[in-house]
Amino acid sequence: MALAFASHARRLLLAGGGAPARAFHAQPYQAKVGVVEFLNGVGKGVETHAAKLEEAMGGDLQRLLEARTLRLKKLGIPCKHRKLILSFAQKYRLGLWKPRAEPRKVE
Numbered sequence: 001m002a003l004a005f006a007s008h009a010r011r012l013l014l015a016g017g018g019a020p021a022r023a024f025h026a027q028p029y030q031a032k033v034g035v036v037e038f039l040n041g042v043g044k045g046v047e048t049h050a051a052k053l054e055e056a057m058g059g060d061l062q063r064l065l066e067a068r069t070l071r072l073k074k075l076g077i078p079c080k081h082r083k084l085i086l087s088f089a090q091k092y093r094l095g096l097w098k099p100r101a102e103p104r105k106v107e
Contacts, residue, residue, distance in 0.1 A: 033061055033098070033099055034054075034059060034061055035050065035053055035054045035057055035059055035060070035061055035064050036050045036054055037099050038061055038064065038088075038092070038099055039053065039085070040099065041088075041098070041099020041100060042084055042085065042088045042099070044081075044084055045081065046081045046084050046085060049075075049077050049081060052075055052076070052077075053075065053077075056075055064085075064089065065089045065092065065093055067085075067086075067089075069082050069086060072085065072086075
């Protein structure tokens with residue numbers, strides 16, 4: 001039994017102790033998030049509706065986070081973009097996602 005444990009411990013030490021294969025670097029996040037910054041963070045064409053949503057929500061991100069699909073539909077936002085906005089709003093409310101300071105580069 002002791003021999004099996006020693007073999008297992010040696011293998012862990014040689015393999016790096018279970019460290020991740022690559023290092024993850026923290027991305028800079030925006031300190032203050034408004035409607036425009038939120039939509040730019042979502043990306044995927046949603047930022048084209050930034051002016052319309054900022055005017056309708058009065059620049060208040062909290063109102064955008066509480067918005068329902070019917071309200072977004074009345075503003076003329078397409079279904080795919082409504083789905084993205086509502087999905088990212090839920091992630092933001094739960095603390096699972098924040099907009100980055102610099103948008104991702106899409107190649």
